[in-house]
């Protein structure tokens with residue numbers, strides 16, 4: 370079972386938590402470095418696996434394996450150097466590439482004492498080869514690209530702005546060298562995030578020495594140069610196959626786009642107390658839900674459609690009828706008590722023909738799903754009017770309407786927001802739709818800006834509208850009152866037409882099932898939205914593991930995905 374939610378704490382909170390331990394003389398760096406060395410050795414052994422006489426793959430020997438440490442000026446480099454010393458003492462061939470005039474003295478001394486080597490990377494281009502204790506950036510990049518593993522200890526939580534100096538030129542040269550190197554597949558760009566500690570798959574090689582072609586890249590605490598607290602990629606970054614982070618996950622490891630370059634993760638407990646002493650009540654900066662965190666009401670003998678949650682769907686038009694079916698199907702498959710479809714009669718007939726559980730009669734609902742399949746401008750005034758009225762009712766602004774209820778506002782309905790909303794209204798834009806929503810509120814921003822800084826702009830949209838914002842993408846960011854979630858559960862195959870319609874219907878059913886609670890505690894809508902993104906990803910994985918999927922297949926896979934989550938309880 371996937372463990373419980375991952376809490377990511379800001380660099381400042383992590384430092385505050387380290388302080389008392391450092392003051393007490395706790396050897397945090399040696400703890401961190403030892404754990405890092407153990408993981409590097411284990412990953413290497415698995416990548417050098419050899420088939421035994423019985424054909425079983427067994428971890429290969431790591432003796433003599435070549436380790437390249439990329440060392441920066443701070444304690445991040447110190448972690449790498451001390452880890453290199455542990456590895457050198459176990460017979461690995463360790464070379465440190467020092468990308469700063471001064472590096473962590475204790476770590477360097479430990480490495481050299483253990484038999485490791487160190488060369489200074491001289492960024493100033495020299496006519497001939499650099500001195501014997503120094504090497505040029507191109508030479509260092511070529512040497513490191515030929516290693517079995519690269520340990521990226523250039524920058525950690527002390528990074529300020531885009532990586533600069535020798536480290537930056539070295540990373541750029543290395544990223545170029547590695548981009549050309551064929552991979553044996555075990556670096557297959559996995560993004561498991563910091564919860565997954567499992568090592569890379571074992572790859573059979575003719576012999577232990579025939580290691581994989583491209584080095585395994587292990588980031589120390591974080592891939593150097595990412596935005597530690599906001600997940601941006603402000604400058605050069607060396608994508609990692611594994612990130613070993615200390616004390617707690619950092620927001621940048623969970624947030625896009627940086628979460629896509631962290632590889633598989635490992636959070637090493639070094640005894641930090643979080644929230645930090647002296648900051649009681651401090652919340653984690655970003656949270657990522659795991660399977661066990663998904664709250665899914667299981668009906669009992671006294672339940673009926675209204676206690677399970679009736680979902681009203683205003684989606685699709687005569688031009689885009691498919692969105693109506695996808696949204697309604699997802700809500701039905703997610704176990705809604707009932708789904709009321711509101712829209713053009715011929716679209717309603719097509720929906721009911723495909724999903725006889727859906728009704729087209731009006732009546733009470735516990736959540737609305739508005740806008741999927743509606744164009745941002747023009748198009749069907751009838752649908753726009755229905756969506757506007759439902760949004761007003763959901764928000765409690767329609768006199769005489771039933772009690773306010775949660776609503777999902779998607780696609781063409783996003784342009785109907787002309788008031789601030791309660792947080793039980795959840796917006797589900799993609800980057801382009803979020804940019805349009807912000808431009809309508811005076812921000813000079815486009816899709817590329819939103820994709821470069823998803824947290825910043827999703828937070829801005831939450832502040833501007835009051836609604837909970839689920840910004841969809843390769844990884845989804847959810848911003849609600851005082852809380853941020855970042856989910857990266859979706860396989861790349863989910864980037865397909867109609868997937869957003871399915872998410873909207875799924876989320877609507879999940880909100881309807883807990884409507885009274887969510888209207889009373891609007892901050893919980895964000896957790897439901899994050900859970901919907903997780904279930905959406907799990908359903909996509911089930912729809913066709915490892916291959917192309919259709920949105921309708923994702924909707925049809927929701928029941929199985931939910932059953933699998935509940936079976937883990």
Ligand SMILES: NC(=O)C1=CN([C@@H]2O[C@H](COP(=O)(O)OP(=O)(O)OC[C@H]3O[C@@H](n4cnc5c(N)ncnc54)[C@H](OP(=O)(O)O)[C@@H]3O)[C@@H](O)[C@H]2O)[C@H](O)CC1
Nearest residue numbers: 397442443444445524525526527528529531532533590615
């Ligand atoms: N404190 C401990 O014992 C433990 C720390 N851990 C590890 O340490 C790092 C944090 O170490 P710190 O020294 O605070 O910071 P960094 O190593 O990340 O980097 C600081 C140096 O990097 C320079 N710097 C800052 N920004 C940039 C940039 N954009 N480009 C290039 N260089 C940069 C900075 O120079 P300044 O001029 O800004 O001072 C510093 O020289 C943490 O991440 C852990 O890996 C252990 O994990 C736990 C124990």
Ligand SMILES: [K+]
Nearest residue numbers: 524589591593
């Ligand atoms: K690093």
